[in-house]
Amino acid sequence: xxxxxxxxxxxxxxxxxxxxxxxxxxxxxxxxxxxxxxxxxxxxxxxxxxxxxxxxxxxxxxxxxxxxxxxxxxxxxxxxxxxxxxxxxxxxxxxxxxxxxxxxxxxxxxxxxxxxxxxxxxxxxxxxxxxxxxxxxxxxxxxxxxxxxxxxxxxxxxxxxxxxxxxxxxxxxxxxxxxxxxxxxxxxxxxxxxxxxxxxxxxxxxxxxxxxxxxxxxxxxxxxxxxxxxxxxxxxxxxxxxxxxxxxxxxxxxxxxxxxxxxxxxxxxxxxxxxxxxxxxxxxxxxxxxxxxxxxxxxxxxxxxxxxxxxxxxx
Amino acid sequence: xxxxxxxxxxxxxxxxxxxxxxxxxxxxxxxxxxxxxxxxxxxxxxxxxxxxxxxxxxxxxxxxxxxxxxxxxxxxxxxxxxxxxxxxxxxxxxxxxxxxxxxxxxxxxxxxxxxxxxxxxxxxxxxxxxxxxxxxxxxxxxxxxxxxxxxxxxxxxxxxxxxxxxxxxxxxxxxxxxxxxxxxxxxxxxxxxxxxxxxxxxxxxxxxxxxxxxxxxxxxxxxxxxxxxxxxxxxxxxxxxxxxxxxxxxxxxxxxxxxxxxxxxxxxxxxxxxxxxxxxxxxxxxxxxxxxxxxxxxxxxxxxxxxxxxxxxxx
Numbered sequence: 001x002x003x004x005x006x007x008x009x010x011x012x013x014x015x016x017x018x019x020x021x022x023x024x025x026x027x028x029x030x031x032x033x034x035x036x037x038x039x040x041x042x043x044x045x046x047x048x049x050x051x052x053x054x055x056x057x058x059x060x061x062x063x064x065x066x067x068x069x070x071x072x073x074x075x076x077x078x079x080x081x082x083x084x085x086x087x088x089x090x091x092x093x094x095x096x097x098x099x100x101x102x103x104x105x106x107x108x109x110x111x112x113x114x115x116x117x118x119x120x121x122x123x124x125x126x127x128x129x130x131x132x133x134x135x136x137x138x139x140x141x142x143x144x145x146x147x148x149x150x151x152x153x154x155x156x157x158x159x160x161x162x163x164x165x166x167x168x169x170x171x172x173x174x175x176x177x178x179x180x181x182x183x184x185x186x187x188x189x190x191x192x193x194x195x196x197x198x199x200x201x202x203x204x205x206x207x208x209x210x211x212x213x214x215x216x217x218x219x220x221x222x223x224x225x226x227x228x229x230x231x232x233x234x235x236x237x238x239x240x241x242x243x244x245x246x247x248x249x250x251x252x253x254x255x256x257x258x259x260x261x262x263x264x265x266x267x268x269x270x271x272x273x274x275x276x277x278x279x280x281x282x283x284x285x286x287x288x289x290x291x292x293x294x295x296x297x298x299x300x301x302x303x304x305x306x307x308x309x310x311x312x313x314x315x
Numbered sequence: 316x317x318x319x320x321x322x323x324x325x326x327x328x329x330x331x332x333x334x335x336x337x338x339x340x341x342x343x344x345x346x347x348x349x350x351x352x353x354x355x356x357x358x359x360x361x362x363x364x365x366x367x368x369x370x371x372x373x374x375x376x377x378x379x380x381x382x383x384x385x386x387x388x389x390x391x392x393x394x395x396x397x398x399x400x401x402x403x404x405x406x407x408x409x410x411x412x413x414x415x416x417x418x419x420x421x422x423x424x425x426x427x428x429x430x431x432x433x434x435x436x437x438x439x440x441x442x443x444x445x446x447x448x449x450x451x452x453x454x455x456x457x458x459x460x461x462x463x464x465x466x467x468x469x470x471x472x473x474x475x476x477x478x479x480x481x482x483x484x485x486x487x488x489x490x491x492x493x494x495x496x497x498x499x500x501x502x503x504x505x506x507x508x509x510x511x512x513x514x515x516x517x518x519x520x521x522x523x524x525x526x527x528x529x530x531x532x533x534x535x536x537x538x539x540x541x542x543x544x545x546x547x548x549x550x551x552x553x554x555x556x557x558x559x560x561x562x563x564x565x566x567x568x569x570x571x572x573x574x575x576x577x578x579x580x581x582x583x584x585x586x587x588x589x590x591x592x593x594x595x596x597x598x599x600x601x602x603x604x605x606x607x608x609x610x611x612x613x614x615x616x617x618x619x620x621x622x623x624x625x626x627x628x629x630x
Contacts, residue, residue: 076585078390125532129599148430149358170467174531184528187518188537189425194580195510197535198573200595202565203502205572213499215601217440221511222503224539230599233592240580240588250517255570257520260334265509265555270391277548280515284444284545286530292560 003066004165005029011045011059011081012072013037014232015088016098017135021051023169026138034063037133038077042292045133060088071097071109076238079108086112093117094158098124100175102178104150104242110151114196118158121178123185124171131232149178151167162294172252178258186246192253194247197229197236287304319480320383321346321410326374326396327387327393328352328361329547330442331413333451335385336366338484341453351377352448353388360448375403383480386412386424391553394423401625403429408432409473413439415500415550417464417493419557422462436493438462438500439486446547457485464493501561504541506569512551522556 004304010031017035024030035052036059037043043055056274063069078097089095095117099105102121113119125143128135146166150159156219163173176184203214203222213304218226240247264272323345325332332350339345351374352358358370371377378384388396393412404410410432411627414420417436426436441459443450461481465474478488491499501502518529518537533541555562581585 007390016621026429036359062534096320112493117588137433167530180320184524188529189590190536190566191517192514192536192540194576195573196515197592197595198569198576199507199510200598201574201591202506202568204594206502206565206568206597209499211598214503215598217462217499217503219503221507221543224543225507226599228536228539229592229595231592231596233589233596236592237585237588241583241585244580247580248577250521251573253517253521254513256518258510258566258570261513262563265562268556268559269558271553273552274548277544277546277551280512280541280544280549281546282529282556283515283519283526284541286526312357 002028003031004029004161004168007066008033008070009066010035010052010070010072011062011085012070012074012077013042013055013101014072015131015135015140016049016070016124017070018046018049018133018139019126019138020072020136020169022136022138023141025051027168029165029168030068031196033059034062034066038073042133050135050137051133059084063088063093065090067093068162069093069267071093071095071099071284074235074238075099075101075105075108075242076234078105079112082109082112086114089114089117090219091116094162096122096162098122100189100239101243102181106151106178108150118155119151120154120162121149121151121161122162122166123149124166125189126171127231129227129230131235139170141166144159144171146173147181148173148175149181149306152174155217161203181245182243183249186243186250190247191250192229193231193236194240194251195254199225200229260286274293317343318346319344319476319483320381322495322594323348323379323383323385324349324381325385325387325391326377326400327385327389328357328367328370328448329387330446330450331439332387332443333361333364333448334453334455335370335484337432337453338456340366343484344480344483345383345608347379349381353392357448360598364448365449366451369479374399376404379410380405382408384410385476386410386414388546389424389553390414390420390557390619391549393420394427397427399422399507401429403427404432406431409427409477411437411477412433415504415554417496421464421466421493425533433470434466435474435477436464437468437477437481438496439481440504441486444545444548445544446550451531452574454485456481459486460495461486461488463488463490464496465490467480468561471624483619497558498561498564501558501565505558505562508543508546508551509555509566511540515544560623563590 013035021033033052035046035055046052046055059081069077071081078099095113097105100123106121110119124141124146126140131132166173330351336348338554339348348367349363350370361367374396386393386396410428412420415438421436427433439453439456439461479487
């Protein structure tokens, strides 16, 4: 494919940024990739793996001359890096971010981007439970959605160029406004993550069921929660602190529904439970038809797990 | 491997029973497999697929002469089949069940089993979101736990024989008392399922986020809930109605924890959130080390999903 941005600067070098670098390399979408990460260890790993052409000790140096700058740091760190790079942006450069929350990022970043640059917030709906520069891979964005939440008045050519760049990585691109994005993600991602974290925490707390029992017998449903609950703690802390209103709204609806099901269990109302479970099953079918998951049983987990080993003790 | 039970009768021919039949065939653990299912359609499918040597129109006929009888029907149907087969059991036969709840099954089944037979309740911690006679496969139980909850005074030789039978299918076997089983499963399976059902129901109800948005953007966490929430509605209705006390207890702890996290979000207490999310991440690591899941990113989903298709409309 053709080069879309000559020089791309990645600010933050975790799962998303390193996957973008691998994808750009594989598909020839950029000529030069520079990088910056706050941690010296992360910078060293990025150099070792070679997915950047150059890694700098400051974000300001990394963005010099860049045609595209990607802010790929936790949402809570966006303002600091935006402030630092603002004065060093090349005229006409496009600035995007990959944060899971959009309104708070816009408030934090937009004031620091000079008018000569195009700030176009975005969010790839792709990831794994792994994090850090070693976890990236070129196909992460293939057949996944990448949402753009451009501000009113943004240069349409700049938006089209960024869209083409994400599509060239294999993503599907949609546009929506930032407030709607934050509500949609509160439903499809943020609240499910909080619930999974909570359930895993409950299991860990319960003294009458031992840790090794929880772990050994996790295949019955719980292990799918633990995968979700294994995601990066800093990223998720920042998501909840920065998408507070939408998350609290969806949580309120969730507890209301949960209490209704709880009452049905207490009262022995089997018809209510059966009707509810039948309805949710239909939603699963729609997701498979939409190509966002595999119909293979058990998520298509391929590998037969290894034999059980000693269960680690809680410290 | 050697035959362990000459003649095995499967009462109920869904995912678990058909998987047991495939595993017995593959490993040579039985000489004859008979079957019964309430639905004529299920019986016809079992005949078509050939995983039983004979399929009968009544449970009583299916168990005649059987050395092992497996009750593989929803928990709410256990009493009816136990009552029906009781008088027809061969002296010395072993009767087991594969229900997800043990105390209620014991209360429902034990009174109908004559003293000449050995009733040993059991529960395989294995399954997929698919159900029915076409969904079974021979390796379902490999490296999965199969719990036995024998009643006090059960013949030890009969327990050892059933244990050997499950181990020969590739399972790991543990024994515990029925009340403890029901609490452990409330934590590792029943409450997680209820929560997943609830979250999927909330998403479906929310009018400001469209169905197609929920489905398209599900990759961000929600789709793992939908898989859990796609399980068989009848089976799960019966689980909640029959493990009421333990499920309600764990639900109470869950909402308590959830409210604490909700308050942390409202108050902006990032330290509390970060500490909680770090702790839950460690549990995931233990599960992978225990061999109950793959460390491969995203559950090792192998296949690249197909391109998006038209999103089905809600009827």
